[in-house]
Amino acid sequence: xxxxxxxxxxxxxxxxxxxxxxxxxxxxxxxxxxxxxxxxxxxxxxxxxxxxxxxxxxxxxxxxxxxxxxxxxxxxxxxxxxxxxxxxxxxxxxxxxxxxxxxxxxxxxxxxxxxxxxxxxxxxxxxxxxxxxxxxxxxxxxxxxxxxxxxxxxxxxxxxxxxxxxxxxxxxxxxxxxxxxxxxxxxxxxxxxxxxxxxxxxxxxxxxxxxxxxxxxxxxxxxxxxxxxxxxxxxxxxxxxxxxxxxxxxxxxxxxxxxxxxxxxxxxxxxxxxxxxxxxxxxxxxxxxxxxxxxxxxxxxxxxxxxxxxxxxxxxxxxxxxxxxxxxxxxxxxxxxxxxxxxxxxxxxxxxxxxxxxxxxxxxxxxxxxxxxxxxxxxxxxxxxxxxxxxxxxxxxxxxxxxxxxxxxxxxxxxxxxxxxxxxxxxxxxxxxxxxxxxxxxxxxxxxxxxxxxxxxxxxxxxxxxxxxxxxxxxxxxxxxxxxxxxxxxxxxxxxxxxxxxxxxxxxxxxxxxxxxxxxxxxxxxxxxxxxxxxxxxxxxxxxxxxxxxxxxxxxxxxxxxxxxxxxxxxxxxxxxxxxxxxxxxxxxxxxxxxxxxxxxxxxxxxxxxxxxxxxxxxxxxxxxxxxxxxxxxxxxxxxxxxxxxxxxxxxxxxxxxxxxxxxxxxxxxxxxxxxxxxxxxxxxxxxxxxxxxxxxxxxxxxxxxxxxxxxxxxxxxxxxxxxxxxxxxxxxxxxxxxxxxxxxxxxxxxxxxxxxxxxxxxxxxxxxxxxxxxxxxxxxxxxxxxxxxxxxxxxxxxxxxxxxxxxxxxxxxxxxxxxxxxxxxxxxxxxxxxxxxxxxxxxxxxxxxxxxxxxxxxxxxxxxxxxxxxxxxxxxxxxxxxxxxxxxx
Numbered sequence: 001x002x003x004x005x006x007x008x009x010x011x012x013x014x015x016x017x018x019x020x021x022x023x024x025x026x027x028x029x030x031x032x033x034x035x036x037x038x039x040x041x042x043x044x045x046x047x048x049x050x051x052x053x054x055x056x057x058x059x060x061x062x063x064x065x066x067x068x069x070x071x072x073x074x075x076x077x078x079x080x081x082x083x084x085x086x087x088x089x090x091x092x093x094x095x096x097x098x099x100x101x102x103x104x105x106x107x108x109x110x111x112x113x114x115x116x117x118x119x120x121x122x123x124x125x126x127x128x129x130x131x132x133x134x135x136x137x138x139x140x141x142x143x144x145x146x147x148x149x150x151x152x153x154x155x156x157x158x159x160x161x162x163x164x165x166x167x168x169x170x171x172x173x174x175x176x177x178x179x180x181x182x183x184x185x186x187x188x189x190x191x192x193x194x195x196x197x198x199x200x201x202x203x204x205x206x207x208x209x210x211x212x213x214x215x216x217x218x219x220x221x222x223x224x225x226x227x228x229x230x231x232x233x234x235x236x237x238x239x240x241x242x243x244x245x246x247x248x249x250x251x252x253x254x255x256x257x258x259x260x261x262x263x264x265x266x267x268x269x270x271x272x273x274x275x276x277x278x279x280x281x282x283x284x285x286x287x288x289x290x291x292x293x294x295x296x297x298x299x300x301x302x303x304x305x306x307x308x309x310x311x312x313x314x315x316x317x318x319x320x321x322x323x324x325x326x327x328x329x330x331x332x333x334x335x336x337x338x339x340x341x342x343x344x345x346x347x348x349x350x351x352x353x354x355x356x357x358x359x360x361x362x363x364x365x366x367x368x369x370x371x372x373x374x375x376x377x378x379x380x381x382x383x384x385x386x387x388x389x390x391x392x393x394x395x396x397x398x399x400x401x402x403x404x405x406x407x408x409x410x411x412x413x414x415x416x417x418x419x420x421x422x423x424x425x426x427x428x429x430x431x432x433x434x435x436x437x438x439x440x441x442x443x444x445x446x447x448x449x450x451x452x453x454x455x456x457x458x459x460x461x462x463x464x465x466x467x468x469x470x471x472x473x474x475x476x477x478x479x480x481x482x483x484x485x486x487x488x489x490x491x492x493x494x495x496x497x498x499x500x501x502x503x504x505x506x507x508x509x510x511x512x513x514x515x516x517x518x519x520x521x522x523x524x525x526x527x528x529x530x531x532x533x534x535x536x537x538x539x540x541x542x543x544x545x546x547x548x549x550x551x552x553x554x555x556x557x558x559x560x561x562x563x564x565x566x567x568x569x570x571x572x573x574x575x576x577x578x579x580x581x582x583x584x585x586x587x588x589x590x591x592x593x594x595x596x597x598x599x600x601x602x603x604x605x606x607x608x609x610x611x612x613x614x615x616x617x618x619x620x621x622x623x624x625x626x627x628x629x630x631x632x633x634x635x636x637x638x639x640x641x642x643x644x645x646x647x648x649x650x651x652x653x654x655x656x657x658x659x660x661x662x663x664x665x666x667x668x669x670x671x672x673x674x675x676x677x678x679x680x681x682x683x684x685x686x687x688x689x690x691x692x693x694x695x696x697x698x699x700x701x702x703x704x705x706x707x708x709x710x711x712x713x714x715x716x717x718x719x720x721x722x723x724x725x726x727x728x729x730x731x732x733x734x735x736x737x738x739x740x741x742x743x744x745x746x747x748x749x750x751x752x753x754x755x756x757x758x759x760x761x762x763x764x765x766x767x768x769x770x771x772x773x774x775x776x777x778x779x780x781x782x783x784x785x786x787x788x789x790x791x792x793x794x795x796x797x798x799x800x801x802x803x804x805x806x807x808x809x810x811x812x813x814x815x816x817x818x819x820x821x822x823x824x825x826x827x828x829x830x831x832x833x834x835x836x837x838x839x840x841x842x843x844x845x846x847x848x849x850x851x852x853x854x855x856x857x858x859x860x861x862x863x864x865x866x867x868x869x870x871x872x873x874x875x876x877x878x879x880x881x882x883x884x885x886x887x888x889x890x
Contacts (some may be wrong), residue, residue, distance in 0.1 A: 014241070019108065042318070114439065124543050141223070149238075149856050155220070181696075205279070205282075206278045206281045207281075210278040269299065272299055272324065273292060277351050280320075283312030283315075284310075284313050295320055298317055298323035299320060299323065299328075300324065302325050305318055315407075347395060348394065350417075350418065350419075350429075351429075353388055353415060353431050355434065356431065357436070358385065358431070358435050358436065359385065359386070360390070360431075360432060361387065361439045362390055362391070362392055364389070364442050366772060366773075367441060368441065369795075370791070371794045371799055373405070375412065376412040377408070377410065377524075379411070384411025385413075390429075390430050391418070391419075391530055392418070392419070393626065394418060417429060417430050419458045421440070421460060422453075423460070433469060435469065437471060437473065437802040437803070438473065440457050442454060446709065446713065447477035448477075449476050450476075451485075454475070454485065457474075459473060462489060471492055472497065473493070473805070474489070474493055475495075475497075475798060476498070477499055478499065479500045480496070482495050492503070494808045496808070498791070498794045500630060500815070501794055501815060503625070505632065505815070506700050508821070509765075511639075511698070512824045515881070517822075517864060518864050518866065520796070521863075522866060523800060525799065528587060528866045528867040529586065529587075529799070530586060531586075532567075532584050532806050533582060534580070534583075535583055536579075542575065542577075543574075545598055546577065548599055548871075550596070552593040553592075554585060554854045554866075555584065556584055556585065556854060558577065558581055558583060559572050561578065561580030561581050565806075567809050567813075570887070570888065571794045586854055587867060599840060601872075603845070604837070604845055606830060607829070614640035616642040618643065618644045619639075619700065620691070620698070621649075622648050622699065622721055623701060623702035623705075624651050624702070624704055624716075629660050629665035630663075632645065636888075637782060639672050641673070642672075645676065646691070646696070648677065648682060649690075650680065650706075663861055678690070683721055688724050694729055694733055697765070698766075698767065699725060699764055699766045699767070700767045701721050701722055701766065701769060702769050703769045705716075706718060713772035715772050715775040718768050719775065729764065761775075770790040771791050773791070818889060820886050820888055822885075823887050825887075826883075827856075827880070827881040828879040830842055832879075834877075834878070837877060838874045838875075841874075842883065843871075850887065851886065851887040851888070852887075853883050853885050854884050856884065857881065857882050
């Protein structure tokens with residue numbers, strides 16, 4: 001048919017319909033979507049008169065016939081050649097101009113390059129090579145991306161063409177149905193076949209996308225590795241390799257963000273499900289939603305892929321199952337690590353303590369066992385308490401050591417945590433702001449280092465933003481550091497200087513045999529201790545009447561509200577309690593006493609106004625302590641004029657005097673004592689035999705400074721010195737003279753060496769400083785040393801101050817050189833032989849000497865009774881009995 005006939009509006013058009021062979025070939029060759037279709041021409045005939053012409057659908061054959069006629073016109077061809085010639089001339093002139101500009105630029109660049117140095121040319125070459133290599137790599141990646149993009153574009157274009165063909169076939173099918181030339185069943189099958197073709201294109205696209213996404217990380221890693229090797233080969237460059245930078249960034253991300261690992265695992269799981277679903281969609285006939293669900297089942301259960309059929313579905317399902325196994329292996333690893341980390345945190349004591357009103361102990365030392373025992377006894381009346389211990393030790397080790405302690409916790413729970421008291425975060429972990437008392441223990445070892453660490457701990461405690469509810473009790477080793485710690489801590493801090501407490505107690509016990517046991521009873525919570533409480537019903541009552549108002553306690557002081565809460569020990573009898581005043585008593589517990597009705601007590605008169613004169617004493621100090629100058633000054637204040645103080649240790653005499661002067665002691669100002677220096681080793685017998693051991697009134701065996709870092713070594717040295725001294729005394733003293741009054745000391749035979757040492761102790765008192773409580777128990781059972789003082793007394797003082805910080809003022813006054821002190825007085829100062837008196841009557845008689853009687857020890861008893869019961873009952877007393885009193889220092 002000619003062009004004229006096709007363009008003529010009056011000419012009739014041919015009707016084209018797909019032939020049966022086309023339909024048959026489509027059903028058998030549906031995968032060949034781009035094959036040319038065969039059409040059969042239907043003879044022309046006029047449509048029925050009642051049939052309306054449908055809307056014309058453009059086909060490949062009816063493509064703008066007018067436009068084809070225009071291209072066939074000779075005039076149009078000549079015009080196009082003229083335009084092309086004009087464009088060519090313009091392009092030629094522009095090209096010549098660009099060539100000229102490029103030649104000018106090349107000339108300029110050549111002139112500049114001549115002026116550069118050799119090193120500059122080398123740098124340009126290296127940079128050019130790197131630029132060229134990067135450009136080639138980028139070009140190759142661009143080519144790959146372009147090829148992939150072209151494939152995708154081609155696929156989409158083919159898909160659009162298939163859609164257009166489907167629309168045309170649908171229109172033609174409608175016409176065929178109108179002409180009754182096509183069966184409806186064939187139409188349905190044809191539509192299904194066309195839909196299958198479109199879905200096939202989508203599946204191919206999905207498969208290609210999944211393969212491309214899986215291949216992309218390989219190219220990225222190869223590129224990163226290539227760039228890293230290129231940078232490492234360039235010695236002049238100081239840049240870090242790209243792979244190293246990426247590893248560092250990933251490491252930082254995983255370290256900084258706590259949920260980075262689970263998030264990365266979740267992203268990997270979603271990517272595996274999506275890629276697997278796309279791949280399954282490309283190789284199966286299922287929908288995309290079904291393929292995604294099937295991919296999840298393969299990831300969740302690797303055995304689900306066994307039902308797959310066909311090479312493609314099996315290969316994809318196996319790959320997804322393998323990835324799922326890796327995903328779940330990593331998930332199990334993360335869960336296992338999280339559980340193990342949590343259990344390790346609990347085992348190592350890293351978890352937070354959620355408590356309040358608890359006692360917090362910072363540090364670990366040999367005093368911890370005694371301290372926990374005293375706190376457990378103090379909390380027994382409350383049904384038990386909570387004690388938290390934080391130290392730089394493993395939690396399991398601390399719990400094992402505490403479990404080995406041989407005492408009953410009486411309902412008190414001990415919680416251990418590992419941490420440093422110098423770190424505020426660790427302090428918050430043990431709820432430091434909610435603790436009612438904080439005890440800072442001194443470390444075993446060097447005193448200066450221990451006090452320095454205690455000072456830093458106090459600084460950390462004062463730096464807690466939430467503030468502290470309770471007070472701080474700090475154990476120090478050197479008295480000189482007390483001022484600095486109080487300056488830093490302010491009103492929150494109470495200090496207990498261990499060396500000073502032990503030294504002063506040793507001096508008091510050396511002058512008054514039996515006082516050590518009394519101090520143990522008062523400082524410990526097992527018997528009676530100090531308590532302060534307000535009793536409004538006692539307002540206006542004089543202190544003399546207050547003394548006999550408590551049947552189950554012994555008043556010994558008043559906390560005066562009008563003087564800022566200052567505690568006055570042993571006040572005047574005429575002092576009347578005012579509103580706000582509190583009474584200091586010695587009682588068994590804080591809830592076991594209360595004021596009662598005022599009894600009728602007869603005041604008697606003293607047997608006589610006895611004034612016991614001070615006698616000169618001769619005291620021996622074995623060993624050297626860092627606070628020796630403090631001990632000498634206290635002894636000079638207590639002893640009578642003309643007393644002698646012998647110092648026996650292995651420190652050279654010249655260095656000894658220098659150390660005393662450096663410590664602040666002026667030897668020329670000593671008024672009551674004379675220093676006698678002897679050099680020697682206290683554990684060598686021939687050195688000790690050079691001393692007149694039988695002539696000393698008291699011998700003090702000190703824990704030597706050279707071995708103070710180890711409690712066991714210090715105790716071993718003290719024990720050896722004690723045994724040697726007692727043996728030498730037993731050899732020198734008359735045997736019969738010693739056995740007269742020592743029958744009650746023990747059950748040992750008189751011929752044994754322990755019996756000889758016990759008998760030798762009649763002539764002199766030995767006070768041993770023992771650091772380990774176990775050694776103290778051993779010596780107490782053998783009774784070869786009259787009085788043993790150890791760190792247990794320091795632990796008692798720490799516990800008492802932790803329970804009530806006001807008691808620290810009482811202890812400081814009782815230990816000081818001035819003020820009041822505990823003293824043991826003979827009974828003949830208050831009564832006659834065989835006189836019957838009640839304890840209340842003895843209290844009133846002692847008030848005539850300005851003393852407060854707090855207890856007594858009978859002549860045939862080994863221990864004193866503090867705060868005796870039944871104070872109104874009369875009993876017969878002996879002049880050999882002794883009374884424990886609080887009196888002013890002479």
